[in-house]
Amino acid sequence: MSSRRYPPLGSTGFGGIRTRSSGTFAAKMSAVGMRMWLDVSRTMDEVAHAYDTAVWKFGRGHLDLNFPEIECRSKADMLASPSLIMTRADQRRHRWEHQWLAIAEADKWAMEQRRTRFPEDVQAEFNFSRARREERREKIMRKVMSERLKIVCI
Known part of the structure; x- marks a missing residue:
């Protein structure tokens, strides 16, 4: 040896x-x-x-x-x-995660800038989203109620 x-x-x-x-x-x-x-x-x-x-x-x-x-x-x-x-592979994953975080930080900064420059647009989008959620909830409730009525009627 x-x-x-x-x-x-x-x-x-x-x-x-x-x-x-x-x-x-x-x-x-x-x-x-x-x-x-x-x-x-x-x-x-x-x-x-x-x-x-x-x-x-x-x-x-x-x-x-x-x-x-x-x-x-x-x-x-x-x-x-x-x-x-x-x-x-670790180096590639680390590089990808670093780039992803940099993009996320840039997006966060851009959204903060948009909120300060155009508050009425942000509020309008928020109201629109809330109205869409309510519409979806109502649609689901109508569907559930119609299913219940079908069960009762049969």
């Missing part, structure tokens, strides 16, 4: 971690046919702990750990920032 470490230690002294030109650190690993990109951080230790959490998550060997003294996944999870462990 080989005692060779995978991934090999890089210039950072930790396995799977790279120094980016911006001075931040990033890590990546492949497991179960999926490539994991561990988010960028300013400190090497945060990325190394996130890498160890991913190692535990995918059941890889202790040779892959940057901190072999951590004996279980729960301890690795406590030391790693949860935002640092992201798959491509």
